Amino acid sequence: MTGRHTRRKFIQGAGAATVAGLAGCSSNGGSSGDGGDGGSSGGDSGGSDGTTMGSGGGQSVTIQFWHAMGGDLAQRIDDIVNSFEEQSDGITVETTSRNSYRDNLNATTSAVSSGNPPALSQIFEIGTQLAIDSQAFVPVEDIIPSDRINFDNFLDPVLDFYRIDGKLNSMPFNSSNAIMMYNRDAFEEAGLDPDSPPTTYQGITDAANTLTSEGVVETGITFPNHSWFVEGWMAHQNTTLVNNENGRAGRATESNLDTDAAQNIFEWWVDLYDQDQYLNPGIEAWGEAQQAFLTQQTGMIIYSTSSIAPMKQGAADNGFELDTAYLPAPGGDRTGLPIGGASLWVPQGLSDAQQQAAGELLLYMTQPEQQARWHRGTGYFPVREESITLLEEDGFYEENPSFRTAIDQLNETESTPATSGALMGPFPEVRTIIEEGYVSMIQDGGPSVSEGLSQVKSDVDSAIQSYNDRVS
Numbered sequence: 001m002t003g004r005h006t007r008r009k010f011i012q013g014a015g016a017a018t019v020a021g022l023a024g025c026s027s028n029g030g031s032s033g034d035g036g037d038g039g040s041s042g043g044d045s046g047g048s049d050g051t052t053m054g055s056g057g058g059q060s061v062t063i064q065f066w067h068a069m070g071g072d073l074a075q076r077i078d079d080i081v082n083s084f085e086e087q088s089d090g091i092t093v094e095t096t097s098r099n100s101y102r103d104n105l106n107a108t109t110s111a112v113s114s115g116n117p118p119a120l121s122q123i124f125e126i127g128t129q130l131a132i133d134s135q136a137f138v139p140v141e142d143i144i145p146s147d148r149i150n151f152d153n154f155l156d157p158v159l160d161f162y163r164i165d166g167k168l169n170s171m172p173f174n175s176s177n178a179i180m181m182y183n184r185d186a187f188e189e190a191g192l193d194p195d196s197p198p199t200t201y202q203g204i205t206d207a208a209n210t211l212t213s214e215g216v217v218e219t220g221i222t223f224p225n226h227s228w229f230v231e232g233w234m235a236h237q238n239t240t241l242v243n244n245e246n247g248r249a250g251r252a253t254e255s256n257l258d259t260d261a262a263q264n265i266f267e268w269w270v271d272l273y274d275q276d277q278y279l280n281p282g283i284e285a286w287g288e289a290q291q292a293f294l295t296q297q298t299g300m301i302i303y304s305t306s307s308i309a310p311m312k313q314g315a316a317d318n319g320f321e322l323d324t325a326y327l328p329a330p331g332g333d334r335t336g337l338p339i340g341g342a343s344l345w346v347p348q349g350l351s352d353a354q355q356q357a358a359g360e361l362l363l364y365m366t367q368p369e370q371q372a373r374w375h376r377g378t379g380y381f382p383v384r385e386e387s388i389t390l391l392e393e394d395g396f397y398e399e400n401p402s403f404r405t406a407i408d409q410l411n412e413t414e415s416t417p418a419t420s421g422a423l424m425g426p427f428p429e430v431r432t433i434i435e436e437g438y439v440s441m442i443q444d445g446g447p448s449v450s451e452g453l454s455q456v457k458s459d460v461d462s463a464i465q466s467y468n469d470r471v472s
């Protein structure tokens with residue numbers, strides 16, 4: 001099986017508990033939230049300053065780095081960390097893989113609440129507002145001297161996502177876009193042109209019908225029931241997910257999940273299911289979707305660019321050629337997409353030596369060469385222009401055009417509040433509400449799309465209101 005981090009299905013209720021956990025740290029005097037998967041298996045960095053005297057008489061320091069990657073991605077993180085340790089002067093990094101963004105967020109919020117956070121934690125993009133509200137982290141711009149890094153060289157959409165109110169709070173590391181992957185051999189067998197993959201909802205439906213009517217696959221397409229794609233499709237229609245310019249001009253107070261844009265998305269997605277052209281792997285079921293596509297039950301999959309490398313290998317192992325295309329758009333509009341992925345956060349309360357060591361690791365992990373290495377092995381696009389230049393000079397994209405898709409898609413994205421990505425404290429919980437809303441709409445006797453979205457909006461707005469009440 002391929003090396004994508006295996007993300008477990010969400011356990012109902014954990015999202016809401018997470019919100020209370022981290023936000024409570026700043027506003028409720030540090031009450032402990034749901035610890036998720038416990039959060040202590042990697043050891044902790046508190047209790048001492050983590051420093052010892054090295055054999056050469058210099059000071060050594062050990063730091064903890066918690067991340068969300070699993071499998072092959074976790075190995076690639078370890079490879080980068082190992083090479084960092086080899087060139088560093090006395091810094092040891094102990095990594096803990098939590099295998100899922102939600103689990104690592106829960107573990108980190110729990111550790112922050114109990115005063116034992118790691119020196120570095122990887123938090124997915126939708127945890128950004130929650131982390132800021134916790135007031136538990138030090139902005140990376142305050143840790144890394146400006147003469148040690150050139151942020152002007154970072155990709156604008158990446159930096160813009162994480163630079164909030166003029167401050168870069170966390171270090172971009174793994175950034176992604178949603179894209180489509182498809183089976184070129186299946187397309188050819190069905191009489192479809194593999195050089196012209198579908199680019200719209202209608203195109204996907206038509207291609208799915210051709211693939212199945214020609215008997216090439218059982219079902220046209222699969223993708224996890226994941227709010228991330230809904231978020232992208234809202235942006236494609238230049239509609240923000242939440243008000244106040246997606247929560248960037250002021251705290252979000254309500255969602256736009258009752259708009260025509262949302263209706264377009266869910267009508268297509270429910271209709272595709274009703275036509276037996278959508279293989280529904282389940283809520284946030286990345287692994288199941290991957291399995292369905294690689295075993296050629298479907299001819300197309302919507303996924304993250306973060307997994308091109310292992311997916312290409314998986315396709316080759318299963319005897320077909322994978323290609324990539326832009327995320328299909330609901331209709332004629334294609335404003336663009338917000339970035340996905342995660343960034344790296346440094347908590348307050350570390351010793352000077354630990355904070356400095358965390359800063360050194362951040363610098364190393366975002367070096368152009370390291371970002372290029374990370375991109376080659378995964379599909380996450382590099383967060384720096386210099387890395388892309390290095391890869392171009394090496395001829396990487398000529399040999400591997402599928403790695404270019406997300407970068408081109410990002411470059412074509414218009415910069416608008418909709419594509420800048422939403423900020424809101426209860427985002428993990430909101431994602432779950434959206435995903436469960438879809439489940440309700442495809443159930444026998446379930447609500448119509450319009451009724452379902454009305455309920456989703458009401459539930460999301462309540463979650464936002466309830467969170468805002470807690471942090472205000």
Ligand SMILES: O=P(O)(O)OC[C@H](O)CO
Nearest residue numbers: 124176228304306340341
């Ligand atoms: O799988 P990734 O790392 O590309 O992330 C996808 C989403 O942005 C997670 O929030």
